Structure formats: C-alpha cells, structure tokens
Amino acid sequence: MNQPVQSPEIGREIIAAGYRTNLHDQGEGFPVLLIHGSGPGVSAWANWRGIIPQLAQHRRVIAPDMLGFGYSERPADAQYSQQRWVEHAIGVLDALGIAQADIVGNSFGGGLALALAIRHPERVRRLVLMGSVGVSFPITQGLETAWGYTPSLANMRRLLDLFAYDRNLVNDELAELRYQASIRPGFQESFAAMFPPPRQHGVDDLASDEAGIRALPHEALVIHGREDQIIPLEASLTLAQWLPRSQLHVFGQCGHWTQIEHAGRFARLVEDFLAEADAATQQEKCA
Secondary structure (H helix, E strand, C coil), X not given: CCCCCCCCCCCEEXXXXXXXXXEEEECCCCEEEEECCCCCCCCHHHHHCCCHHHHCCCCEEEEECCCCCCCCCCCCCCCCCHHHHHHHHHHHHHHCCCCCEEEEEECHXXXXXXXXXXXXXXXXXXXXXXXXXXXXXXXXXXXXXHHCCCCCHHHHHHHHHHHCCCHHHCCHHHHHHHHHHHCCCCHHHHHHHHCCCCCHHHHHHCCCCHHHHHCCCCEEEEEEEXXXXXXXXXXXXXXXXXXXXXXXXXXXXXXXXXXXXXXXXXXXXXXXXXXXXHHHHHHHHHC
C-alpha cells in the first residue's frame, strides 16, 4: 500500500511561545532565522526553499511558519499584531535553545526582524532586511491587493504578476499551486483576520519607531528590488538612512521576489555578509 507523500512545506513541529509551530531546521553552525513574508497561502518553505540549501552549507538555518501562517497553529482569538509575532519568533529561538542568531526578514518578516532587534538586541548578531516593511509609508496598490486577496485562481494569477518583475517566473502551474495553498483549511480565514481594512493600519502596526531604528547597534544589510510593486523602494532607502551600521543593495529588473528572481546573487550576498561576522568571532576566539 502506497504511503501518502508528505508536503515538503512540513518540517518538524515544536512548541514556541505556547503554539504548535512548523519549522525547517537544516545545517550546522551559527544559526540564522529566516522570517517569511505575508502573501496569501505563504509558508516558510514557499518563501525560502531556494535559499535554505545554500545557506545551510555553512550555518544552521531555522525557517518557521509564523503564527497563523502555513502549518503553524492559529490562535483561537484570531488576534494578530507585531508584538505577538515578535514574541512567537523569540519563542522559536527559546524552544531551540538559541541565545543569539542572525535574522533575515522578507517583507512582513523584515518588519518583525527589525522590531525583534529593537526589543531584544542581545538575541541578534546581524540583520538582513529584504523588501522590508518596518517604516510607515502610504500603502501601495500592490500591497492592498495582496492583503485584500480573496481566493480565486484569477486573483492569484494577478497577484503573482505584481510580485515578479520576470514574468517567466509566473505561469499557470505556479498560480495553481499558490491558489491551492491559499484555500487549505484555515489558511484564508487566518489570513483575512491579519490585515483587515483599512489596511494602512497593517503597515503602521509593522513599523518601528525612528529613534529605535537609529539606536540599533547591529550591522544591517538592506536589500530591495528596484521594480518592487508591493513594498516601495523608498522604504528601504529610509531604513538604510536610519540604520547607523547599514549597507544597501538594490537589484535592478527585480520585483518583490529578490530571493527567487535573483536567488544565486541573493544567497551569495547574504552569505558573504554573515561570513564577515563568523570571521570576526573566530578572530576573537584566537586573540
């Protein structure tokens, strides 16, 4: 009798901040926590599947489905906020016994990574923010469309066209896969509860205070796609100005999917940035 094939989106389950949490845990070395974005039907695996194997060659990669997303638990009260998601991320590190990690945040996940670093600076070594929220800006039509998604194959196809600059990445097969992901039991119900109208409130809730950002001591790498229709490039320009120890990399001919549209370049950029910290740590040990 054939056994059912488990979805690659399902990793292993832990209890983080009191919630059942699905995560992927690969590789060895200094840990890096990957926090995914907030598209409909998203999961850690959907966001990071092309990056995890490359980063896991030199470090321990932790990629959880954040609270209410993917195969992690949905809170009974259906209440979501920046603070609650940050507490969940810290809960993941605590459950795994990780005192400090590098944090890579994609879009929505960048806003959480930034807030986590401000509230728990000792838990973060280096910070990578990709197509990130975290500062307030007038909501784009693209983000309004993403957060206001209602399930249909046509709506998913239109949304994917907004995400990618390279339309060769967007085909009927991908649209069908993401649409099916968005209609799994409980997925759309929790997604609709996260960013209700007026959705500008969602942008503002994920933003951190300017003084808090300017006070961060961490080395930060800010990455953005020049043609991003979801999060405006100006958000990353502001972050790069406010973060005192930051560097900015803008990919031309790139939409919101930097880690997919420029996967190899993105992985090398992040790996080189994190390897600098590895080398500094090694020098301290040898001194």
